[in-house]
Amino acid sequence: xxxxxxxxxxxxxxxxxxxxxxxxxxxxxxxxxxxxxxxxxxxxxxxxxxxxxxxxxxxxxxxxxxxxxxxxxxxxxxxxxxxxxxxxxxxxxxxxxxxxxxxxxxxxxxxxxxxxxxxxxxxxxxxxxxxxxxxxxxxxxxxxxxxxxxxxxxxxxxxxxxxxxxxxxxxxxxxxxxxxxxxxxxxxxxxxxxxxxxxxxxxxxxxxxxxxxxxxxxxxxxxxxxxxxxxxxxxxxxxxxxxxxxxxxxxxxxxxxxxxxxxxxxxxxxxxxxxxxxxxxxxxxxxxxx
Amino acid sequence: xxxxxxxxxxxxxxxxxxxxxxxxxxxxxxxxxxxxxxxxxxxxxxxxxxxxxxxxxxxxxxxxxxxxxxxxxxxxxxxxxxxxxxxxxxxxxxxxxxxxxxxxxxxxxxxxxxxxxxxxxxxxxxxxxxxxxxxxxxxxxxxxxxxxxxxxxxxxxxxxxxxxxxxxxxxxxxxxxxxxxxxxxxxxxxxxxxxxxxxxxxxxxxxxxxxxxxxxxxxxxxxxxxxxxxxxxxxxxxxxxxxxxxxxxxxxxxxxxxxxxxxxxxxxxxxxxxxxxxxxxxxxxxxxxxxxxxxxxxxxxxxxxxxxxxxxxxxxxxxxxxxxxxxxxxxxxxxxxxxxxxxxxxxxxxxxxxxxxxxxxxxxxxxxxxxxxxxxxxxxxxxxxxxxxxxxxxxxxxxxxxxxxxxxxxxxxxxxxxxxxxxxxxxxxxxxxxxxxxxxxxxxxxxxxxxxxxxxxxxxxxxxxxxxxxxxxxxxxxxxxxxxxxxxxxxxxxxxxxxxxxxxxxxxxxxxxxxxxxxxxxxxxxxxxxxxxxxxxxxxxxxxxxxxxxxxxxxxxxxxxxxxxxxxxxxxxxxxxxxxxxxxxxxxxxxxxxxxxxxxxxxxxxxxxxxxxxxxxxxxxxxxxxxxxxxxxxxxxxxxxxxxxxxxxxxxxxxxxxx
Numbered sequence: 003x004x005x006x007x008x009x010x011x012x013x014x015x016x017x018x019x020x021x022x023x024x025x026x027x028x029x030x031x032x033x034x035x036x037x038x039x040x041x042x043x044x045x046x047x048x049x050x051x052x053x054x055x056x057x058x059x060x061x062x063x064x065x066x067x068x069x070x071x072x073x074x075x076x077x078x079x080x081x082x083x084x085x086x087x088x089x090x091x092x093x094x095x096x097x098x099x100x101x102x103x104x105x106x107x108x109x110x111x112x113x114x115x116x117x118x119x120x121x122x123x124x125x126x127x128x129x130x131x132x133x134x135x136x137x138x139x140x141x142x143x144x145x146x147x148x149x150x151x152x153x154x155x156x157x158x159x160x161x162x163x164x165x166x167x168x169x170x171x172x173x174x175x176x177x178x179x180x181x182x183x184x185x186x187x188x189x190x191x192x193x194x195x196x197x198x199x200x201x202x203x204x205x206x207x208x209x210x211x212x213x214x215x216x217x218x219x220x221x222x223x224x225x226x227x228x229x230x231x232x233x234x235x236x237x238x239x240x241x242x243x244x245x246x247x248x249x250x251x252x253x254x255x256x257x258x259x260x261x262x263x264x265x266x267x268x269x270x271x272x273x274x275x276x277x278x279x280x281x282x283x284x285x286x287x288x289x290x291x292x
Numbered sequence: 293x294x295x296x297x298x299x300x301x302x303x304x305x306x307x308x309x310x311x312x313x314x315x316x317x318x319x320x321x322x323x324x325x326x327x328x329x330x331x332x333x334x335x336x337x338x339x340x341x342x343x344x345x346x347x348x349x350x351x352x353x354x355x356x357x358x359x360x361x362x363x364x365x366x367x368x369x370x371x372x373x374x375x376x377x378x379x380x381x382x383x384x385x386x387x388x389x390x391x392x393x394x395x396x397x398x399x400x401x402x403x404x405x406x407x408x409x410x411x412x413x414x415x416x417x418x419x420x421x422x423x424x425x426x427x428x429x430x431x432x433x434x435x436x437x438x439x440x441x442x443x444x445x446x447x448x449x450x451x452x453x454x455x456x457x458x459x460x461x462x463x464x465x466x467x468x469x470x471x472x473x474x475x476x477x478x479x480x481x482x483x484x485x486x487x488x489x490x491x492x493x494x495x496x497x498x499x500x501x502x503x504x505x506x507x508x509x510x511x512x513x514x515x516x517x518x519x520x521x522x523x524x525x526x527x528x529x530x531x532x533x534x535x536x537x538x539x540x541x542x543x544x545x546x547x548x549x550x551x552x553x554x555x556x557x558x559x560x561x562x563x564x565x566x567x568x569x570x571x572x573x574x575x576x577x578x579x580x581x582x583x584x585x586x587x588x589x590x591x592x593x594x595x596x597x598x599x600x601x602x603x604x605x606x607x608x609x610x611x612x613x614x615x616x617x618x619x620x621x622x623x624x625x626x627x628x629x630x631x632x633x634x635x636x637x638x639x640x641x642x643x644x645x646x647x648x649x650x651x652x653x654x655x656x657x658x659x660x661x662x663x664x665x666x667x668x669x670x671x672x673x674x675x676x677x678x679x680x681x682x683x684x685x686x687x688x689x690x691x692x693x694x695x696x697x698x699x700x701x702x703x704x705x706x707x708x709x710x711x712x713x714x715x716x717x718x719x720x721x722x723x724x725x726x727x728x729x730x731x732x733x734x735x736x737x738x739x740x741x742x743x744x745x746x747x748x749x750x751x752x753x754x755x756x757x758x759x760x761x762x763x764x765x766x767x768x769x770x771x772x773x774x775x776x777x778x779x780x781x782x783x784x785x786x787x788x789x790x791x792x793x794x795x796x797x798x799x800x801x802x803x804x805x806x807x808x809x810x811x812x813x814x815x816x817x818x819x820x821x822x823x824x825x826x827x828x829x830x831x832x833x834x835x836x837x838x839x840x841x842x843x844x845x846x847x848x849x850x851x852x853x854x855x856x857x858x859x860x861x862x863x864x865x866x867x868x869x870x871x872x873x874x875x876x877x878x879x880x881x882x883x884x885x886x887x888x889x890x891x892x893x894x895x896x897x898x899x900x901x902x903x904x905x906x907x908x909x910x911x912x913x914x915x916x917x918x919x920x921x922x923x924x925x926x927x928x929x930x931x932x933x934x935x936x937x938x939x940x941x942x943x944x945x946x947x948x949x950x951x
Contacts, residue, residue: 058882060882060883062885068877092855105767112896117771117911127760131759132757136756205884273757
């Protein structure tokens with residue numbers, strides 16, 4: 003691990019929750035304004051999570067707590083591998099592992115809403131995983147390496163070589179960022195139990211851990227978005243940040259335009275977009291590599 | 293030579309003894325267990341001895357002069373055919389006779405006329421053989437040992453079937469011996485002989501219970517495998533009469549007129565596809581589920597289906613950029629994807645395992661068809677990990693069925709409290725099949741890398757979509773195991789000592805393999821690939837491609853050391869989870885009921901409905917039968933693959949015979 007990688011990991015570990023809270027705070031305000039509301043305070047997500055850790059710890063069974071903690075650990079772990087400049091495929095695999103633990107925690111309580119949520123989460127993973135894997139393949143084909151530290155040494159922003167992957171990745175990012183479809187396992191639109199089922203049986207600090215994991219995961223996802231724009235030129239970091247802001251804005255917009263997309267639609271749409279956008283880009287890239 | 297002869301002949305001897313020990317007794321258990329352990333020890337010793345004491349560069353050759361043995365084998369082949377004919381007549385399945393005769397008679401003629409006489413060695417042991425010897429010897433023998441306790445319980449529960457357990461155990465050992473012969477034979481005639489034994493043996497094992505369903509399924513397995521056998525026979529006839537060679541190693545190095553090799557390679561691949569239950573031949577493997585579990589474990593993990601992919605991996609170097617290669621990769625890749633979707637829709641535990649087997653074999657097949665060093669590396673690794681993990685999954689599902697009377701995934705609800713030991717083993721197995729620091733996924737990762745480097749776009753897509761659905765069906769199964777109803781109690785399982793003797797070591801091996809696979813790669817997989825690919829590169833491919841193919845062999849481990857270390861950390865973290873659980877729960881927190889909108893009746897087992905009546909809660913997994921159910925997509929998948937196979941075989945035959 004390089005010195006820069008080490009510093010990046012430390013920064014990631016320390017300030018990710020704050021950044022993610024800020025982003026989602028802004029997002030909530032923007033969404034509210036789009037709908038003609040005032041919206042919560044900017045740092046409301048932060049206050050929420052701090053409060054969770056101050057609450058009484060309760061649990062349904064012995065396994066719940068450790069499974070959620072494992073979820074949190076592996077989510078942070080995968081982000082750390084990413085910012086350390088590690089292998090992007092390994093990052094994605096570790097993230098999958100983290101999700102698996104959350105799903106198991108939901109299964110373990112043996113409650114209808116939790117189990118429903120767990121299966122929706124699994125379905126969601128099935129919907130987005132092909133695209134995340136393909137994105138990693140795309141990075142490899144355009145830079146010759148799976149390692150983040152090599153990928154960022156590129157001379158031109160990779161978005162130029164990988165527009166299809168970018169579109170596909172943004173599409174599934176809507177799912178990963180808990181935006182749309184509205185009946186996602188962990189959607190932020192908590193209309194009813196069916197929707198937040200996955201975490202329905204978590205409370206207090208245990209719920210706090212799952213929220214914390216989500217924050218780190220969000221930063222990791224935005225990091226991958228940034229990877230499409232970062233080059234060996236340090237100035238490109240600013241460009242990447244701008245791109246992330248635009249992507250986030252588009253995502254709020256999408257969420258507001260399609261508030262009634264359901265999971266059946268999600269699976270089909272995600273796989274179709276992955277196949278065409280990702281697949282087409284894959285064909286072009288491998289032809290270029292010949 | 294003596295050790296190899298022991299490995300092949302000893303199981304037959306044990307089988308012979310067991311055939312006469314019809315009643316369950318201490319003595320019989322002793323014969324099986326000591327026989328299994330001896331075979332296991334023998335295979336480990338054989339592998340260690342060969343690795344340390346022999347120059348394995350080009351493989352070790354055995355047995356040149358075999359006139360008498362050839363005649364003996366011809367006689368046995370005739371017996372096999374007569375047995376098949378007898379049973380076909382008995383159960384009125386006359387079409388099988390035709391296939392059996394078509395596959396056997398030409399070979400018999402070649403034996404008797406002396407056309408197959410050769411001065412080349414009949415056995416060849418190289419690194420790939422050693423890997424297979426270990427897989428068959430360790431996993432296969434443990435399955436035989438497991439069968440002792442299993443079959444006792446099986447007949448205890450199924451009193452409606454005649455107890456023929458001596459015959460059953462005896463067949464398992466015959467299988468073991470035949471596999472050992474198959475993987476060490478270099479002579480095609482001999483390999484074919486062992487190949488046919490496994491076909492007939494699996495047929496007998498599947499039909500063990502003699503119910504109408506079992507008989508039907510066993511004949512389906514038989515005709516599909518005999519059809520493959522006919523392909524094998526065609527390859528032999530062509531090799532002997534046109535190319536004038538008798539051995540696989542000669543076929544791989546056939547430089548006189550490389551184009552000639554296309555036809556036999558296509559025919560052998562066809563045989564391998566049937567044996568490995570690739571679509572459109574996948575249905576025999578699902579039918580094999582009616583048999584007692586040790587059969588499924590043996591057929592699906594260490595032996596039968598692995599014979600097919602073993603042959604494909606052997607032929608891999610000559611498949612590079614040929615129509616045969618295209619056929620094999622496309623069928624394998626498609627099977628991997630389609631079977632993983634189908635696995636989502638079934639709830640019978642053994643059926644999930646069956647589809648998962650077909651799916652994983654598809655990936656190995658696809659890797660073999662690429663014909664590139666990296667892909668073959670991934671294929672061999674997949675083979676090893678799959679054999680170990682899948683066999684322990686089968687055994688624990690079988691043990692669960694004997695304890696509870698059901699092997700349905702839905703009935704495994706809360707298994708982690710009710711049967712903690714079995715649940716623990718199954719958890720290792722499911723993690724082993726589906727998430728990353730564990731073996732299968734690492735090999736899959738290597739396969740992905742190989743497919744990218746070979747530029748196989750459709751394989752990359754199949755792999756990405758297929759692994760997403762693979763994760764879905766495994767984790768929802770694991771979820772069921774973890775889903776604990778309040779107040780569940782631990783139940784006493786009826787798992788016998790002999791079953792644990794097999795299950796525990798395999799789970800340990802499954803975990804340890806994840807840490808030691810770089811050594812396996814260094815000492816056996818990589819040397820094999822270097823030899824195999826450098827030896828056969830002078831044919832069909834240009835010098836430039838040869839360089840690019842070999843260029844990657846030095847750095848063949850697709851996973852870098854750094855990634856390996858990170859995965860090691862992940863694995864350790866997973867292993868300490870059970871311990872961490874004790875620590876985390878050391879401070880007793882307030883327990884709450886699980887959330888049911890506040891309508892719980894006091895626990896999480898029932899709730900008040902809208903009329904205020906108490907109603908039981910039943911939670912079921914998703915099977916999505918309306919999206920990819922067997923009824924919806926299976927027929928279409930089989931038709932597509934069958935049509936594709938016919939077209940491609942047509943092209944290869946035309947190209948091979950008339951060009």
